[in-house]
Amino acid sequence: xxxxxxxDGSVAVLNETPRPKIGFVSLGCPKNLVDSEVMMGLLDRAGxxxxxxxxxxxxxxxxxxxxIDTAKQESVDxxxxxxxxxxxxxARRLIVAGCLVERYRDEIRRNIPEVxxxxxxxxxEQILAAAGLEAPKPQTILANASPFHILxxxxxxxxxxxxxxxxxxxxxxxxLREQQGRFARDTxxxxxxxxxxxxxxxxxxxxxxxxxxxxxxxxxxxCDHPCSFCVIPNxxxxxxxxxxxxxxxxxxxxxxxxxxxxxxxxxxxxCYGEDLDLKDGLAxxxxxxxxxxxxxxxxFLYAYPNRITGKLLExxxxxxxxxxxxxxxxxxxSPAVLKTMKRGAGAEIFLKTIAKVRAxxxxxxxxxxxxxxxxxxxxEDFETLCDFVKEAKFDWLGVFGYSDEEGSRAFxxxxxxxxxxxxxxxxxxxxxxxxxxxxxxxxxxGRAVNVLIEGESEETPLLWEGRTQFHAPEIDGTVYIxxxxxxxxLTPGAFYRCExxxxxxxxxxxxxxxxAGPAAAEVSR
Numbered sequence: 001x002x003x004x005x006x007x008d009g010s011v012a013v014l015n016e017t018p019r020p021k022i023g024f025v026s027l028g029c030p031k032n033l034v035d036s037e038v039m040m041g042l043l044d045r046a047g048x049x050x051x052x053x054x055x056x057x058x059x060x061x062x063x064x065x066x067x068i069d070t071a072k073q074e075s076v077d078x079x080x081x082x083x084x085x086x087x088x089x090x091a092r093r094l095i096v097a098g099c100l101v102e103r104y105r106d107e108i109r110r111n112i113p114e115v116x117x118x119x120x121x122x123x124x125e126q127i128l129a130a131a132g133l134e135a136p137k138p139q140t141i142l143a144n145a146s147p148f149h150i151l152x153x154x155x156x157x158x159x160x161x162x163x164x165x166x167x168x169x170x171x172x173x174x175x176l177r178e179q180q181g182r183f184a185r186d187t188x189x190x191x192x193x194x195x196x197x198x199x200x201x202x203x204x205x206x207x208x209x210x211x212x213x214x215x216x217x218x219x220x221x222x223c224d225h226p227c228s229f230c231v232i233p234n235x236x237x238x239x240x241x242x243x244x245x246x247x248x249x250x251x252x253x254x255x256x257x258x259x260x261x262x263x264x265x266x267x268x269x270x271c272y273g274e275d276l277d278l279k280d281g282l283a284x285x286x287x288x289x290x291x292x293x294x295x296x297x298x299x300f301l302y303a304y305p306n307r308i309t310g311k312l313l314e315x316x317x318x319x320x321x322x323x324x325x326x327x328x329x330x331x332x333x334s335p336a337v338l339k340t341m342k343r344g345a346g347a348e349i350f351l352k353t354i355a356k357v358r359a360x361x362x363x364x365x366x367x368x369x370x371x372x373x374x375x376x377x378x379x380e381d382f383e384t385l386c387d388f389v390k391e392a393k394f395d396w397l398g399v400f401g402y403s404d405e406e407g408s409r410a411f412x413x414x415x416x417x418x419x420x421x422x423x424x425x426x427x428x429x430x431x432x433x434x435x436x437x438x439x440x441x442x443x444x445x446g447r448a449v450n451v452l453i454e455g456e457s458e459e460t461p462l463l464w465e466g467r468t469q470f471h472a473p474e475i476d477g478t479v480y481i482x483x484x485x486x487x488x489x490l491t492p493g494a495f496y497r498c499e500x501x502x503x504x505x506x507x508x509x510x511x512x513x514x515x516a517g518p519a520a521a522e523v524s525r
Contacts, residue, residue, distance in 0.1 A: 023057030028065025041205030064100035068403035083114035122196025174224035213493035220266035228409035270307035290319035313360035333388035334381035365470035367396035373422030441503035483511035
């Protein structure tokens with residue numbers, strides 16, 4: 001996923017030097033996007049101007065992803081594409097940030113000489129030095145014209161105290177995994193020995209790159225789980241939660257600036273607060289945030305299956321503005337494969353969990369993702385997964401072919417599944433889900449739902465696009481609007497009551513009935 005970021009506001013500074021124009025390309029997940037927004041906020045506060053036009057930028061920044069092979073290739077291709085602007089455009093500096101740097105710092109420097117500076121996942125504040133800018137003193141900020149810009153509300157001392165306090169927090173599981181070598185980086189080319197520890201807070205400036213009505217809040221960073229296919233703990237460090245009050249303060253500031261949908265993100269949000277001695281921390285946080293006046297939708301990504309507590313489900317059901325939506329990446333359904341993945345459980349346990357979720361929150365939309373072709377996966381294992389998908393009937397489902405990532409425990413496993421077999425299984429599982437989704441979408445025809453209008457469709461000006469509470473931003477299907485009802489035009493970022501009139505495999509078509517206020521009731525799905 002690629003974002004070329006822009007913000008239409010500006011900050012006046014006491015500096016007659018022309019403001020350097022900086023172009024940002026953000027790749028990968030929403031967590032990476034928040035990192036980009038933080039770096040843009042820091043640069044903006046230091047006097048830079050953010051632009052979406054790479055050919056006009058003085059400095060280009062590529063925030064990279066290296067989760068799987070395809071993501072790494074996209075990152076490298078984008079770096080090389082942006083490097084061309086150093087000869088054909090006005091760019092005089094190219095900075096590479098993010099996960100690819102954390103893994104291949106020296107290799108990037110050695111093989112891509114056009115790169116002038118690198119910034120790792122735990123070094124976001126170093127973006128200023130990389131761009132040749134100095135952090136301004138607080139009194140140099142005169143005005144803030146942007147409705148999407150959160151200025152630092154506290155001084156450096158408060159920020160330093162918060163960071164110091166955070167550094168002392170830890171989960172016993174994380175300490176155990178560290179002792180077991182989970183976070184070892186000695187086999188990586190160029191990664192610094194120290195694990196990332198950075199975690200932004202509500203005093204950190206951000207420039208939002210999302211659409212006006214929606215924003216992400218990263219409530220935690222890192223991961224302590226032992227999943228053998230994943231290198232994210234090595235890239236991002238040990239799990240660490242943001243302070244409860246800091247998250248609330250940021251959410252209140254966003255809503256005050258016009259944001260109506262907030263998505264809480266982290267590698268595993270259901271672990272939130274465990275390192276802060278909070279029991280059911282995510283449920284407590286959701287309960288508090290749901291009380292913010294003006295917040296229409298609140299959701300979170302992602303849930304670890306064995307941490308979906310009764311209290312969490314009770315909280316989701318309790319508040320109308322908490323989206324009835326749960327993303328639980330299960331990864332597989334065969335107990336044998338899950339055991340090798342260091343995940344545990346299996347189809348039978350998962351089905352019980354799904355039943356519990358649906359009973360507690362009627363009408364909830366469930367999303368999951370699976371990995372096919374994991375080392376040692378047999379045809380019988382794959383059939384177990386297919387049978388599970390048929391029975392579970394997920395609303396949304398993503399399938400990844402196994403990517404053999406150096407540095408992961410799975411990389412050392414034998415019995416690698418051939419690439420052709422992986423691709424065949426991936427297509428077969430998606431074909432199966434396509435039929436499930438098509439039937440589910442057809443059942444929605446005639447229902448009325450609240451839709452957040454996002455704007456004119458990129459496919460044709462005859463259609464507009466939107467989402468319901470059952471669609472997470474950018475990853476699920478689309479609601480296409482082909483009838484504005486009583487209105488000549490629609491307002492992007494506004495909510496409308498719509499009737500679903502037509503269905504397709506993953507998307508639906510709807511007509512507008514009326515404008516929906518924040519308190520408009522949803523019908524069950």
